[in-house]
Amino acid sequence: MTDKSHRDRLLRVCDLHLEGRSDEEWIPIVKGVSFDLHKGEVLGLIGESGAGKSTVGLAAMGFTRDGVRIAGGSVEFDGVDLVNASADVKRNLLGKRIAYVAQSAAASFNPAHKIIDQHTEAPVQHGVEGRADSEADAMELYARLRLPNPEEIGFRYPHQVSGGQLQRAMTAMAMSCRPDLIIFDEPTTALDVTTQIEVLAAIRKIVEDFDTAAIYITHDLAVVAQMADRIKVLLKGEEVEEADTRTMLSSPQQDYTKSLWAVRSFERPAKPAPAVDAVPVISVNGITAAYGTVEVLHDVSFDIHAGRTVAVVGESGSGKSTAARCITGLLPPVSGQIELEGVPLPADYRQRSRDQLRQVQMIYQMADTALNPRKTIGEIIGRPVQFYGRMKGKGKRARVEELLDAIEMPPAQYIDRLPSELSGGQKQRVGIARALAADPKFIICDEVTSALDQLVAEGILRLLARLQDELGLSYMFITHDLATVRAIADEVVVMKDGRVVEQGGKRDMFQPPHHPYTDLLLSSVPEMDPDWLTDLLAERGVDNIGDAAVDKM
Amino acid sequence: MIVLTILAGVAGLLAAAWAFRAIGRAAAGGRPRFRDMSFGEAFGWVFAAAALAFGVWLYLQEGAVFFRWAVQGFVIFSVAAWVFRTLGRHVGTEATRKLFRQMPLTAAFGILVILIYAVVAIFAGVIAPYGQEQVLANANVVAGGNPALGGDPAFPLGTDQIGRDILSRLIYGAQNTVGIAFATTCLAFALGGTFGFLAATLGGWLDQVLSRFVDVLMAIPSLIFALLLMTIASVWANQLGVPLTVFMVVIIAVIDSTRVYRLARAVAGNIVVMDYIEAAKLRGEGLGYLIFKEILPNATAPLLAEFGLRFCFVFLTIASLSFLGVGIQPPAADWGTMVRDLAQFINYAQFAPQAAITPLLAAGAIALLTVAVNFVVDWMLFRSSGLKE
Structure with missing residues (x-):
């Protein structure tokens, strides 16, 4: 990452103001953002959701979503004023000289056409090259991006290709006209860590190979540290600060930036090991489970003791959530047994007593779908209080207010709101309160922080930790994020393909020797060091990261 | 020859569109309105202008009586809807005022018409000048109330063949x-x-049995099926002494409930996979709570929209059955029967528009309500974000 600021300026965004239409009036969503981008330079835009990152990214192409307008400022791309440019001028630039890579490749490809047909569309339309040349070029790009079978993979339909491969195919598609500028909008957010690293390496390589300038939008600092030459931090539509990557990482100036940096430092003190003869709160004994005839869990066993947190780690498809479904009784296992404080639980939740159901609660990943959008917060939390505690009227109301206090949301302000009137973090807190309302012993937290911004996620983790200390709860913490594990777990269970690969105390797990799979997981978590990816690639080689490495096991 | 004329007309429009855009660009300078206008959009504008000009020409023609009535009706209803919406924007609570501010004119029109129909239907006995079965002195009085044309001011919309007041x-x-x-x-x-909610929530064999049964019912053309059942029912109705209308209500309801079942099952199917339903199940909640407290509140918007549409279809089915003679039985007044009874007057449309209007009044009443309900339903679907751009 050499300094590229002396090179020709490609894009200048000057005092950009954007407004969004909400209900009946225009509300400012971006309040004055300016930056320059030089040829071959990568700018990282970071900030929480709602900070206006994506809106700025799109505005840099002269494009706004429906219900958004450019209220002021200028966007100048290579001498062309994109704010006032005619549709014809923009049409000639977009796709050809400016390309866009969206967050969800699966949603951005048209499922009815083959990947290569979508790839060749832009070059042919723009008259850059003919169809045959473009196809040959696509295969070359696929090879550069290390997609398996580059000759053949383009002739598949999008659903026949995995998420990480699709994201790389989309990057290849953006490259098809050799644009001067690519805008990456959270391209790896939806991917597993092991897949993410492959996509990161591919994007970085191709951007360097073709000397393309890029705007890289993300909320993950560690990722942007690998990709960007310079970083710009946004908060609620206003710029906080901008500096080159190393300066930004080593000496952030603003309080907000410092707080972002500090998030990763949260770590709970280790707890003493449970007594040898203690009865675990939840004991999973040799569970084998299947969807239909396909076995997805093979002889899984682990114990969760009172007041402790067990993190279950693994990629998507490794059976983490299925294990949780077995414990809750949604998926009765084929064989094996689950014990609650030494007493076997009926396999099907319908056969469990109300008290047994009360003891095991669940907090979901997507707070949006976990809360009934038509009920107020008071009703959502009040229902389990009434259902299990058989409290009504004043007693119920007092308990709901107590729970809202416990999750640090003032009752007077929030009790009558609907979930749609809350932020993501607040919704997740309500989910926690609903679980607490049952007065349980054991809570399953299914990826509770993965949909949240880092600062908000840290708040949730601290809340969960405090509640555990106060109420003596046990957590089963399902996650793929090892930073979260480091922050909150006491014990770690690593799963792969429905099997427990390794389990033990947190300290043992983060120190070598590891099982090769644990090692791969650990090494794939980006660190806040701008050289991390370069060093990792040098150390392991391009063939020993990501899915390629998983396949070798 | 006709083909050539049409082709020439289209070519003329295309040229006019091109000229319109070019002139607009020159006159408006660099403003995006004309600069980014596609040729298709320009053609649309020119075509609309041409259609409007044709409309004005037709309006001024002596013979185009029905067209003139239609235009007058359209203008009157537009103005009424606009007045109604303006009224709603200034009267009422903050919530209703906001509702009216966001409302398109079509929805205001729809709501106004539905309100009028509701009032007329509820207070029919008070509003109507005569009884529905009352046979008056003169048969076949022409609408309009102008004695010179054969009308009678006492019967503004005329009388039918046996002298009952059409209004x-x-x-x-x-x-x-x-x-x-x-x-x-x-x-x-x-x-x-x-049944739809039950099928979606319980699934399994109940879902299979209900859905296949509904498939069987849906496989039979609904109007013919209704006719067939009504023929059978008319025999039973006499034997049992139950009015035929009751049978009609049940038969149409059962046939139409298959469509409702499909929708309710699909909507509830999307809701039962939500995490909050899983949370409620794991809490140990019963079926009644799940359906009424968790699923129903989230299914109201699409169901309400379907209610509007379904109402139109049911309404048209009843009118069709009555037109065919097996629906609402005389002497009770019914729009479908009225259209059938007066249908032969349509033949006078060429030379006596006043006389031909009589069957069209009932048909127009049906059409107006159908259009109004559809406008409101469209708007509700839009609001529940089903059809947003």
Whole structure:
């Protein structure tokens, strides 16, 4: 990452103001953002959701979503004023000289056409090259991006290709006209860590190979540290600060930036090991489970003791959530047994007593779908209080207010709101309160922080930790994020393909020797060091990261 | 020759569109309005202008009586809808005022018409000048109330072949047709909604049995099926002493409930996979709580929209059955029967528009309500974000 600021300026965004239409009036969503981008330079835009990152990214192409307008400022791309440019001028630039890579490749490809047909569309339309040349070029790009079978993979339909491969195919598609500028909008957010690293390496390589300038939008600092030459931090539509990557990482100036940096430092003190003869709160004994005839869990066993947190780690498809479904009784296992404080639980939740159901609660990943959008917060939390505690009227109301206090949301302000009137973090807190309302012993937290911004996620983790200390709860913490594990777990269970690969105390797990799979997981978590990816690639080689490495096991 | 004329016309329009855009660009300078206008859009504008000009020309023609009435009706209804919406924007609570501010004119029109129909249907006995079965002195009085053309000021919309006042029958028809259609739709929703929700929530064999049964019912063309059942029912109705109308309500409700079942099952199917339903199940909640407290509140918007549409279909089915003679039985007034009874007057349209209007009044009443309900439904679907751009 050499300094590229002396090179020709490609894009200048000057005092950009954007407004969004909400209900009946225009509300400012971006309040004055300016930056320059030089040829071959990568700018990282970071900030929480709602900070206006994506809106700025799109505005840099002269494009706004429906219900958004450019209220002021200028966007100048290579001498062309994109704010006032005619549709014809923009049409000639977009796709050809400016390309866009969206967050969800699966949603951005048209499922009815083959990947290569979508790839060749832009070059042919723009008259850059003919169809045959473009196809040959696509295969070359696929090879550069290390997609398996580059000759053949383009002739598949999008659903026949995995998420990480699709994201790389989309990057290849953006490259098809050799644009001067690519805008990456959270391209790896939806991917597993092991897949993410492959996509990161591919994007970085191709951007360097073709000397393309890029705007890289993300909320993950560690990722942007690998990709960007310079970083710009946004908060609620206003710029906080901008500096080159190393300066930004080593000496952030603003309080907000410092707080972002500090998030990763949260770590709970280790707890003493449970007594040898203690009865675990939840004991999973040799569970084998299947969807239909396909076995997805093979002889899984682990114990969760009172007041402790067990993190279950693994990629998507490794059976983490299925294990949780077995414990809750949604998926009765084929064989094996689950014990609650030494007493076997009926396999099907319908056969469990109300008290047994009360003891095991669940907090979901997507707070949006976990809360009934038509009920107020008071009703959502009040229902389990009434259902299990058989409290009504004043007693119920007092308990709901107590729970809202416990999750640090003032009752007077929030009790009558609907979930749609809350932020993501607040919704997740309500989910926690609903679980607490049952007065349980054991809570399953299914990826509770993965949909949240880092600062908000840290708040949730601290809340969960405090509640555990106060109420003596046990957590089963399902996650793929090892930073979260480091922050909150006491014990770690690593799963792969429905099997427990390794389990033990947190300290043992983060120190070598590891099982090769644990090692791969650990090494794939980006660190806040701008050289991390370069060093990792040098150390392991391009063939020993990501899915390629998983396949070798 | 005709083909050539049409081709020349289209070519002329295309040229005009091109000129329109070029002139607009020159006159407006660099403003995006004309600069980014596609040729298709320019053609659309020019075509609309041409159509409007043709409309004005037609309006001024002596013979185009019906077109003139249609235009006048359109203008009157637009103005009424606009006045109604303006009124709603300034009267009422903050919430209703906001509702009216966001409302398109079509929805305001729809709501206004539905309100008028409701009032007329409920207070038919008070509003109607004569009884629906009352046979008056003169048969076949022409509408318009102008004695010179054969009208009578006492019967502004004229009388039918046996001398009953058409205005009164139209008003009572609102009560009979709309009232029965409303009851039928409610019954269809009670049936279809209940079974649809049950099928989606319980799944398994119940879902299979219900869905296959509904498939069988849906496989038979609905109007012919209804006719067949009504023929059978007319025999039973005499034996049992139950009015045929009751059978009609049940038959149409059952046939239409299959469509409601499909929708309710699909909507509930999307809701039962949500995490909050899983949370409620894991809490140990019963079926009643799940359906009424968790699923139903989230299914109201699409179901309400379907209610509007389904009401139109039921309404048209009843009118069709009545037109065919097996629906609402005389002497009760019904719009479908009225259209059938007066249908032969349509032949006078060429030389005596006043006389030909009589069957069209009932048909127009049906059409107006159908259009109004559809406008409101469209708007509701839009609001529940189903059809947002």
